[in-house]
Amino acid sequence: xxxxxxxxxxxxxxLPGMIFLAIFSFVPxxxxxxxxxxxxxxxxxxxxxxxxxxxxxxxFTIPDSKQIFFNTITIALGKMILGVIVPVxxxxxxNEIRRKAFKKTIQTIVYLPHFLSWVVLASVVQYIFSYEGPxxxxxxxxxxxxIMFMGSNTWFRPIMILTETWKEFGYGSIIYLxxxxxxDPGLYEAAAIDGANRxxxxxxxxxxxxxxxxxxxTTMSLPNIxxxxxxxxxxxxNPLVYESGDIIDTYVYRVGMLQRQYSxxxxxxxxxSVVGAVLIAAANKLVTTFSDRRMF
Amino acid sequence: MKGMCVKMQxxxxxxxxxxxxxxxxxxxxxxxxxxxxxxxxVATSFSSSAAATAGKVGILPVGFTFNAYRKILDxxxxxxxxxxxxxxxVLGTILNLMLVITMAYPLSKSRREFHxxxxxxxxxxxxxxxxxxxxxxFMVVNKLxxxxxxxxxxxxxxxxxxxxxxxxxxxxxxxxxxxxxAEIDGANPLQILIHIFLPASKPCLATICLxxxxxxxxxxxxxxxxxxxxxxxxxxxxxQLISAAFDLSKVTDIEKLKQYLSISTxxxxxxxxxxxxxxxxxxxxxxxxYFTTGLVVGAVKE
Numbered sequence: 293x294x295x296x297x298x299x300x301x302x303x304x305x306x307l308p309g310m311i312f313l314a315i316f317s318f319v320p321x322x323x324x325x326x327x328x329x330x331x332x333x334x335x336x337x338x339x340x341x342x343x344x345x346x347x348x349x350x351x352f353t354i355p356d357s358k359q360i361f362f363n364t365i366t367i368a369l370g371k372m373i374l375g376v377i378v379p380v381x382x383x384x385x386x387n388e389i390r391r392k393a394f395k396k397t398i399q400t401i402v403y404l405p406h407f408l409s410w411v412v413l414a415s416v417v418q419y420i421f422s423y424e425g426p427x428x429x430x431x432x433x434x435x436x437x438x439i440m441f442m443g444s445n446t447w448f449r450p451i452m453i454l455t456e457t458w459k460e461f462g463y464g465s466i467i468y469l470x471x472x473x474x475x476d477p478g479l480y481e482a483a484a485i486d487g488a489n490r491x492x493x494x495x496x497x498x499x500x501x502x503x504x505x506x507x508x509x510t511t512m513s514l515p516n517i518x519x520x521x522x523x524x525x526x527x528x529x530n531p532l533v534y535e536s537g538d539i540i541d542t543y544v545y546r547v548g549m550l551q552r553q554y555s556x557x558x559x560x561x562x563x564x565s566v567v568g569a570v571l572i573a574a575a576n577k578l579v580t581t582f583s584d585r586r587m588f
Numbered sequence: 589m590k591g592m593c594v595k596m597q598x599x600x601x602x603x604x605x606x607x608x609x610x611x612x613x614x615x616x617x618x619x620x621x622x623x624x625x626x627x628x629x630v631a632t633s634f635s636s637s638a639a640a641t642a643g644k645v646g647i648l649p650v651g652f653t654f655n656a657y658r659k660i661l662d663x664x665x666x667x668x669x670x671x672x673x674x675x676x677x678v679l680g681t682i683l684n685l686m687l688v689i690t691m692a693y694p695l696s697k698s699r700r701e702f703h704x705x706x707x708x709x710x711x712x713x714x715x716x717x718x719x720x721x722x723x724x725x726f727m728v729v730n731k732l733x734x735x736x737x738x739x740x741x742x743x744x745x746x747x748x749x750x751x752x753x754x755x756x757x758x759x760x761x762x763x764x765x766x767x768x769x770a771e772i773d774g775a776n777p778l779q780i781l782i783h784i785f786l787p788a789s790k791p792c793l794a795t796i797c798l799x800x801x802x803x804x805x806x807x808x809x810x811x812x813x814x815x816x817x818x819x820x821x822x823x824x825x826x827x828q829l830i831s832a833a834f835d836l837s838k839v840t841d842i843e844k845l846k847q848y849l850s851i852s853t854x855x856x857x858x859x860x861x862x863x864x865x866x867x868x869x870x871x872x873x874x875x876x877x878y879f880t881t882g883l884v885v886g887a888v889k890e
Contacts, residue, residue, distance in 0.1 A: 301777035302694035302702045309691035309747050310711070316728065316744045317715040323724020382618060388611050398619045400876060405622055407868055407875065409806035411828045412861045416625045419632075419854075424642065462622065466879075490607055523809065527828065548723050549813070561721030569717045 327559035333552075340555075347559040356543075357560075363449070364539040367520035370453035372513050378457050379464035380506060384498065386465065387472045402462030414527035417455050418442060442528065445536040452528070452537065456521055467509060468502055475501040511578045515571040518564045540564055633657070633858035640854040656859035665818060665826060666860060672738060673805060673823035674867075680742040680804040685797060688751045693781045695752065696759035716749040722813070729814055740814035741807070741822060751796045758792040759785055794878040798871065805868060823864050831857050 327347055329340040351357045382402075389395045405413065419425050421441035428438040441447045475498065483493050522541040529537045540560060548557020627647040632640050636651030644650050660666055695712065699705050719725070725744060734740040762785055770780045786793070811825025821829065 298701070298777055299703060302697065303704065305690040305694045305777070305781075306708055309687045309752070310708070312687060312743070312747045313711065313715050313749075315732075316725065316746070317719060318711075320720030320724035320728050321718060323720045323727060326723065382615075385611050385615050385618075388608075389615065394612075398615055400872075401619050402622050403876065404626070404872070407802055407806075407872070408626075408865060409808060409824055411806075411808050411824045411831065412629075412865060415831055415857060415861060416629055419628065420625060426646075458621065461618075490605075526809075527831075544722060549726070554723050558721055558723050561723065565718050565721065572717055 323558060324562050326555050327562045329555055331555040331558070333554070343555075347555050348563070350556070351559060351563070359535065360538050360540055360543050363536060364518055364520045367449055367452055367525075367537075367539060368517045370449070371456050371521065372510070372517070374453060374457040375460060375464060375513065376506060376510055378461040380468050380502070382461055383465040383468035383472055383502075384494070386469060387498075399462070402465075404462070405459040406463035408459075410523040410527045413455070413459060414524075417451070417528060421447075421451060443530065443532040445533055448529070448533040448537045452521065452525060456524055467505060471502045471505040472498065508579055511575045514575045515568050517571065518567055629858050630862055632855055633862045635855055637853070637855050640858070656855040657863075659856055660859055660863065663860075665821075666823075666863075668819060669821050669823040669826040670863075672820065676738055676741050676822055677801055677804045679738070680746075681797060681800040683742060683746050684748055684751070684800045685793070687747050688755055688796060689781070689786070689793075691747070691752045692755035692759055693777070693785060696756045712749055712752060715747075716753075726813060734814070736815050736817055736820055738820070741804075741810045744810070745803075748796075748800070751799070755789065755792055755796060758789050762788050791878060794874075798875050798878055801871065802868065802875070827857075827860055827864055830860070 323337075325337060326340070328342060328344055329337070330343045330346075331337065331340045386395060386398065389398075421427055423438055423440065427441070432438060439447065441451060479497050479501075480493055483497055488496070518540055520539040520541075522539070522545075525537055525539055525542055526545070529542065544557045544560050547553050548561075624647055628645065631647055631649045632645045633656050634649035634652055634654070635645045636653050637655070639645055639650035691712070694702050695705060695709055697705055729735060729740050729744060734743065766784050766788075767780055770784055775783070806824055808822070808824035808828045811822045812828070815821055815825070818826070818829070
């Protein structure tokens with residue numbers, strides 16, 4: 293008797309996962325139809341009125357959405373930029389440290405915030421920037437009036453960017469540290485012999501050495517430009533800062549889930565998905581041209 | 589010539605440059621920046637309520653007391669949520685691992701070995717790029733009758749496509765000779781997977797496992813979305829609820845906001861936060877070991 297073909301095994305292995313994907317990833321995609329309807333739960337998808345692109349027209353005309361897109365992109369860009377600069381600088385610093393024990397200790401401590409959830413960190417951030425918190429205490433030492441940071445539209449976005457960087461710079465530096473160890477030490481020695489000082493070595497050997505990985509990481513973070521960090525903002529925002537802090541995802545949650553404007557929220561989500569997908573394709577293209585590495 | 593050789597020797601000895609000092613200084617500063625806020629939470633949890641509200645707590649407790657922790661022992665819901673999160677982590681991680689392994693293996697085969705690989709991977713990639721969004725997913729979960737159950741926290745995200753791709757690439761790096769030898773001995777793909785590929789991918793599996801654990805433990809949003817009975821809340825959702833104990837969406841003026849942000853039963857919340865972080869801290873050393881290598885292997889491979 294012939295043994296069951298290998299193919300059968302492979303298909304059988306794919307089956308459980310594909311079932312899950314089908315139910316929880318592909319079926320919801322059909323819900324995108326709601327973006328083109330005036331969806332009312334009582335009527336269901338089949339009976340809700342078709343409004344074609346009305347929802348999208350609505351999105352692009354109301355002043356709210358311009359603000360939301362602006363917030364999202366500003367915050368995301370800020371996070372992206374600092375999210376490369378700070379980890380790279382930190383990796384460069386760490387790389388110069390010879391004492392292994394010291395280096396390990398620092399790494400252990402600095403990786404920690406990445407693993408804590410924003411639910412936990414929100415308390416920390418709120419305390420630090422609160423009226424009686426350390427930052428305002430510091431300000432009053434300089435005779436500056438206390439500022440209500442978490443309720444201020446001028447400060448909310450920068451604080452979001454800064455605290456996110458604080459949380460992630462340690463973990464983010466891992467990749468760059470690894471890349472730094474990949475640079476040929478012989479290059480450094482040759483440069484030292486030629487009389488290059490620390491700074492020159494940094495400029496002409498180190499930076500060019502990690503430039504590829506920096507470019508790749510930046511490119512890979514591009515598709516996230518429309519995700520400005522829901523968890524963080526959701527836990528830290530309040531109506532006073534909706535104007536500057538509301539991002540696409542928080543808006544979709546409030547309007548879609550809490551206010552039950554399902555169609556509108558789905559339409560916004562669809563826009564985000566499409567833009568994200570286009571960006572991922574572009575990013576993949578860029579990454580493959582920069583190096584012989586592929587994203588997928 | 590001789591002068592230069594001597595100079596080089598001096599440079600090789602441990603000479604403390606001003607740049608060295610600067611580097612140590614900045615790194616220590618960054619480290620403190622990460623450490624102090626967290627120490628503050630711990631200190632607050634051990635401080636008296638009055639001191640905490642007045643903002644007097646620095647990195648050491650003021651008015652040392654175990655009050656907050658004693659109160660927690662009485663908080664039934666806290667422990668219920670703790671258990672729910674624990675169960676969720678165990679079930680969720682097992683499910684994640686099983687699905688990731690069973691999917692990554694066939695996908696790692698070339699099209700010659702697995703004829704349908706091309707189609708399947710397109711589906712998987714598609715699922716990774718697009719999703720229907722929060723609202724349609726909620727409706728699916730609703731229709732399946734999963735609302736308010738622990739399964740709503742586990743099932744929707746059960747297939748981690750990123751992890752599938754990660755493991756798939758790792759499987760591809762396993763030497764073909766091992767596989768061929770097993771085939772000659774008459775092993776079927778399942779046996780090959782279990783006896784050859786799994787042992788060979790321990791680091792990668794450990795990494796995925798740990799990511800899954802952390803993800804499940806820290807996730808609060810699924811709880812907010814799918815669970816309406818407080819008694820069924822996982823831990824982080826419960827903490828989120830009590831931290832934002834006052835309905836911030838009703839806050840309309842700055843005075844009220846100031847009030848709310850300061851009244852919080854800060855010591856109690858801090859204590860709950862400390863406890864919720866302890867399980868993570870316990871597995872943290874394992875996390876460090878595996879994710880630094882796992883992450884690097886996945887990304888900085890030649």
